[in-house]
Amino acid sequence: MKALVTGGAGFIGSNFVRLTLAERPDVEMTVLDALTYAGNEASLPDDDRVTLVKGDIAEPELVQDLVAEHDLVVHFAAESHNDNSLDNPWPFIQTNIIGTYQLLEAVRRHGKKLHHISTDEVYGDLELDDPAKFTAETPYNPSSPYSSSKAASDLLVRAWVRSFKIEATISNCSNNYGPAQHVEKFIPRQITNVLDGIRPKLYGKGENVRDWIHVDDHNRAVWTIIDKGVSGETYLIGADGEMDNKSVIEMILEQMGQAPDAYDHVSDRPGHDMRYAIDSSKLREELGWEPMYKDFAAGLAATIAWYRDNEPWWRAKKLETEMKYERLGR
Secondary structure, eight states: OEEEEETTTSHHHHHHHHHHHHHOTTOEEEEEEOOOTTOOGGGSOOOTTEEEEEOOTTOHHHHHHHHHTOSEEEEOOOOOOHHHHHHOOHHHIIIIIIIHHHHHHHHHHHTOEEEEEEEGGGGOOOOTTOOOOBOTTSOOOOOSHHHHHHHHHHHHHHHHHHHHOOEEEEEEEOOEESTTOOTTSHHHHHHHHHHTTOOOEEETTSOOEEEOEEHHHHHHHHHHHHHHOOTTOEEEEOOSOEEEHHHHHHHHHHHTTSOTTOOEEEOOOTTOOOBOOBOOHHHHHHHOOOOSOOOHHHHHHHHHHHHHHOHHHHHHHHHHHHHHHHHHTO
């Protein structure tokens, strides 16, 4: 099988590439990545089965040529940080909506199979005391330019399946953590702050709840959907990892030998969703997937160790990231 992995030099995409190399000896991959600030060529392994093409998924001729040469498209490429979308929404429209459109047109023209990676943030948020969880039937209610652009991309995929009969599946996943995640994101930002002797930063009261999943569990679920999923269906990926941000930051501090209250509160960001929770029963019952990382504390400890051991990977981007947050007051 020849797979085109868009956004394959990003956090989840590069981990998908590494997992595929380890577990799928029959798969060759081409990574299409614009290598913007969140893409890192150093995240990709040096392997004959992986070819990197630097380019933009919104460029139609490039996308048409690459899709034609592959059997499968796994679409990770996206602008994905809420803070950045509040500061400048346009890149999210360009990549997440226009880029997905160009990919869909290429898939339609060449009759290829597509799996589209999305987020639970398209559903908006839940109240802290609400027993409900997101399902594939939950109405979309996005809160930010980021989640709105991802919601639009999901709807485009659904429309192309219905109107043009392309073969495509969608997955909406909860918050990922693990190695090689950009230091602007919540968990790696706090880890690298502690490593640098800087007090971590917590938005508001830290009551916001996220449903954490290890990136390898996410990517194994993606392969399960590719192998067994039904075209046109949406599958939610989650590992029952609900935890509020305050508890996460305190766990990071304790695991790194610091006092659990050694952090600072900063002003909350606009439109900050309160709680995400994923019901992954459809994926588990119909396709037989189960997460391997069921102990968040153990997965977090391994993630901390990765950042401690791989400072050259994140060091160059740390100063730029903190300067941006200082400008935003966060």
